[in-house]
Amino acid sequence: MYYFRWLLGFLHLLVWGSIILVHAIPPPDPVQCNRTICTLSNSYGAWGDRKDCSVKSVVYPTTEEELRSAVAHANKNKLKVKVVSQFSHTIPKLACPSSLGHHDSLLISTAKYDSSIEIDSVNLAVTADAGVALRDVIDKVEEAGLSLAAAPYWEGVSVAGMISTGAHGSSWWGKGGAVHDHVIGLSMIVPGNESEGYAKVKQIAAQDQLLNAAKVSLGILGVISKVKLSLERGFKRSITYNFTNDSSIENNFMEHGKKYEFGDITWYPSKHTAVYRYDSRVPMETPGDGINDFLGFQSNEILISKSVRASEKLFESTKSVNGECTLADTTLWYKKQIGNGLKNNGQIFTGYPVVGRQGKMQTSGSCLYSPKTRIDASCAWDPRIKGLFFYE
Numbered sequence: 001m002y003y004f005r006w007l008l009g010f011l012h013l014l015v016w017g018s019i020i021l022v023h024a025i026p027p028p029d030p031v032q033c034n035r036t037i038c039t040l041s042n043s044y045g046a047w048g049d050r051k052d053c054s055v056k057s058v059v060y061p062t063t064e065e066e067l068r069s070a071v072a073h074a075n076k077n078k079l080k081v082k083v084v085s086q087f088s089h090t091i092p093k094l095a096c097p098s099s100l101g102h103h104d105s106l107l108i109s110t111a112k113y114d115s116s117i118e119i120d121s122v123n124l125a126v127t128a129d130a131g132v133a134l135r136d137v138i139d140k141v142e143e144a145g146l147s148l149a150a151a152p153y154w155e156g157v158s159v160a161g162m163i164s165t166g167a168h169g170s171s172w173w174g175k176g177g178a179v180h181d182h183v184i185g186l187s188m189i190v191p192g193n194e195s196e197g198y199a200k201v202k203q204i205a206a207q208d209q210l211l212n213a214a215k216v217s218l219g220i221l222g223v224i225s226k227v228k229l230s231l232e233r234g235f236k237r238s239i240t241y242n243f244t245n246d247s248s249i250e251n252n253f254m255e256h257g258k259k260y261e262f263g264d265i266t267w268y269p270s271k272h273t274a275v276y277r278y279d280s281r282v283p284m285e286t287p288g289d290g291i292n293d294f295l296g297f298q299s300n301e302i303l304i305s306k307s308v309r310a311s312e313k314l315f316e317s318t319k320s321v322n323g324e325c326t327l328a329d330t331t332l333w334y335k336k337q338i339g340n341g342l343k344n345n346g347q348i349f350t351g352y353p354v355v356g357r358q359g360k361m362q363t364s365g366s367c368l369y370s371p372k373t374r375i376d377a378s379c380a381w382d383p384r385i386k387g388l389f390f391y392e
């Protein structure tokens with residue numbers, strides 16, 4: 001019992017300590033090369049040593065023509081080829097050209113193909129290069145007084161990686177919360193014959209049946225070079241979390257989804273607790289300049305991440321139900337205190353509802369932007385530390 005009380009106290013201390021934390025290490029580059037070989041890893045640490053994915057070479061195109069040339073080179077030389085973004089966040093090992101060895105493989109990284117974001121305010125659309133970061137698109141769109149209605153919660157994704165994997169937020173309204181359902185066109189580079197220079201750019205428009213397959217193709221139909229997304233007039237959201245008893249959750253969830261445009265429920269079965277997110281669109285004039293700096297995507301002190309992982313492992317191996325429950329209580333208690341990372345004025349959580357612009361309320365990932373100068377914090381799952389990990 002003493003140990004659990006100690007643990008609780010320790011975690012509270014660390015957790016509160018993390019509020020004042022500002023410096024941390026940004027995620028590692030998923031591609032690492034030495035003189036003879038390159039290794040691709042997953043930024044979440046799900047896979048990534050030399051045995052998992054090694055490739056002979058990696059290219060970093062900066063324009064659509066360079067991207068086309070890379071596909072042409074692979075086609076002409078019969079190389080196995082895959083694309084990866086600067087983030088490499090998807091958990092299955094889909095971006096690896098070959099698990100059998102590296103001799104005939106080429107990896108195309110879109111990390112440097114990220115310069116163009118074109119907004120068409122009249123037709124409410126944005127077209128971005130495949131490698132552009134989601135956050136850059138959101139910020140540009142919001143600057144133009146518009147909003148992207150759907151986006152994943154995690155912002156560390158590229159535009160093409162995000163649609164290719166069917167990444168989503170939460171909504172049953174309108175076109176729904178999956179980003180690929182808001183795609184209204186794309187350009188894809190596919191192999192061609194010799195007279196076509198071994199690769200060609202195919203434009204796929206909204207009415208083209210092929211769009212349904214191409215937009216969620218996990219990188220196997222071709223290399224997406226540009227993505228066109230539909231937009232809406234800028235709007236704000238009002239969010240309140242209700243931490244409550246989970247009784248009747250099976251009856252409540254349909255109503256919840258119908259009532260709140262961006263509704264969401266987090267269920268903690270062992271705590272008999274459900275956290276209902278009351279989340280609705282409100283007009284731009286509504287006062288409030290809040291942000292959703294989701295707790296799970298903030299920088300964490302490395303010591304906390306390691307301690308939590310070590311405690312989980314200990315409780316798991318000793319089958320300690322009390323330990324697991326104490327840890328769960330602490331996490332839930334803390335999430336409640338800080339509104340899960342909502343910040344009314346962009347700095348701290350002072351109470352519900354928190355109102356802010358769509359671009360600041362849907363998607364977050366502040367652990368991505370940590371300066372390299374200090375090394376005491378990181379994204380909680382950073383594979384360089386033995387931090388948090390969810391087995392999916």
Ligand SMILES: Cc1cc2nc3c(=O)[nH]c(=O)nc-3n(C[C@H](O)[C@H](O)[C@H](O)COP(=O)(O)OP(=O)(O)OC[C@H]3O[C@@H](n4cnc5c(N)ncnc54)[C@H](O)[C@@H]3O)c2cc1C
Nearest residue numbers: 085088089090094152153154158160161162167168219224
């Ligand atoms: C901490 C964390 C939080 C997450 N949160 C969410 C979330 O809120 N919602 C959600 O839905 N998912 C979430 N995910 C999953 C992940 O973010 C998505 O799978 C995301 O789409 C990955 O994007 P990426 O740019 O990193 O793509 P990558 O991992 O680089 O690539 C993903 C796939 O797309 C292909 N691809 C990449 N670029 C191209 C291109 N130009 N042309 C063709 N194919 C291409 C790759 O070959 C690969 O098959 C999360 C993952 C982590 C680790």
